[in-house]
Amino acid sequence: MRNLLDNLEKYSVSVSKEINSFLSNISPDNLKEASIYLTKSGGKMLRPALAIISCEALGGSERNVIKTAAAIELIHTFSLIHDDIMDDDDVRRGRPSVHKVWDDNIAILAGDTLFSKAFELISFAKDDIDSVEHIHQAISTVADACVKICEGQAADICFEKNFKVKEEDYLEMIFKKTGALIAAATKSGAIMAGANQDEINIFYEYGKFIGLAFQIQDDYLDLVADEEKLGKPVGSDIVEGKMTIIIVHALENGNSEDRERLIDILKNGNSKEDVRLAMDILNKYGSLSYASDLAQKYVFDAKKLLDVLEDTHHKQSLISIADFVINREK
């Protein structure tokens, strides 16, 4: 784990450098500051790291994919800024969110600016790669992920307090909201390495699986994590009445009495005791272990896909990242 984190840190430095230099000429100043703010708040930069490692694992160089990797981080940041406005979340990565430091208008524009800059940045990859065909494919891949992010966020909003959501629909929602951009990162890495279509497909699937596992692990951690490490109260999804894979599973499998009790807690619960009562129901139907098993299954599937790769330290990094997704504590 320590090795992996050091490795991610190394990529994070290159990506930050690329981002900072590319965003430095935005004007006016308040738009520049609002656009840059969240890119400097110490995110893990998992997506760009995945793009770079995927490219290197298939014989490409960091330089081939650095602009695309940085662009994907900009897209991720754009979606966080707009999501925080929509959910009126006050805090992001331990700091006030963009629309709280500035206002909704500047936050909308900062998101839009990062989005625009992302596509400009990928198109500038021409300096670092011979094939304009590869750039075209990367742009197409990232644009497709952006559509899915919007669709996933809209579905997430529709699912609020909708207690009839099916597991299949929930998984599609989290694939779009979280998995699609991670899959676009690994796929773009493969594209920029000049990989063949089979390899590109494998890297897309790998990214999709770890993206799904990532979100399911988020749902799981909300209920079982060490509160101090998690940085927020355990069970806050239940108090907020959020649909998670665990809730969806219990509502699909519980008897009508337990369903009603759980729905009542999701609608009205606000205490630690309410969370404890909900946990009893979730445990009764094995919903927590169901979620944990599902995340592990996706990670297993993701790693299995990598069997075709030669044994390199890049392959080892991709395996470690897959493991990290379900072994992290926050």
Next chain:
Amino acid sequence: MRNLLDNLEKYSVSVSKEINSFLSNISPDNLKEASIYLTKSGGKMLRPALAIISCEALGGSERNVIKTAAAIELIHTFSLIHDDIMDDDDVRRGRPSVHKVWDDNIAILAGDTLFSKAFELISFAKDDIDSVEHIHQAISTVADACVKICEGQAADICFEKNFKVKEEDYLEMIFKKTGALIAAATKSGAIMAGANQDEINIFYEYGKFIGLAFQIQDDYLDLVADEEKLGKPVGSDIVEGKMTIIIVHALENGNSEDRERLIDILKNGNSKEDVRLAMDILNKYGSLSYASDLAQKYVFDAKKLLDVLEDTHHKQSLISIADFVINREK
């Protein structure tokens, strides 16, 4: 003028068809409806028409540029939806704006979706054109315009009630906010026609000049138009305290007493009488005719650029559009 409008109508039909078919698979339904809503509200579709006519004027076909043209209209629509949220404008094209029919969250997402779809659509131009290099250039051009639109909108927000704005800064703001996407449309048309760099530059400049003239004419019409044709009260920019080229000119050229009176009206004015008093000051310094002359100068410059083109009906259309920009009554 009648001929020109018929011509625009023809292009508008093709572009609408492209847009409708491309947006039909957005999900969930409320996101699809919110995304499509404004594309069906009878806009002039001047930008896509300019892209197509520019392409045809340089020997390309409508098919070469139709996806890029439609994408540019999607970008324009995205910017209207987000601008209406920021300005809390209730009405757009005579109908309730997107955030009024749905809410701010769905409107933010609808804008983001159109933005994403636009880049996806340009990348799909591969079906209609041989050169992936041209698609790459078009994407780069449109992304650059998107950055400028955000910067222009941010500058516009900064300029509100800022009575020290210089003409140069105002012109840069309207170039970014309005001119850049029009210039991207004409430039993309040239790119997709396979034009050489000189021709591409000329078409960019042509678009830039008519974009500037378009916005200045908007400022001018607000004060001199027939109220019924304009569809809103004459002088509403003054009542809202907006900075326009006319106000900027008067504030730069007026004596200190007139400046103070004008600023007082911009801050506090709300009646027809206030508008009349402001008009007296604007006329005293020739600010209205200054604006009108400037718009005409830009249109003259735009048309002059077209001298290098052979005499075709496409060239005639570009001349007519330039004239239309300053001869329109709303």
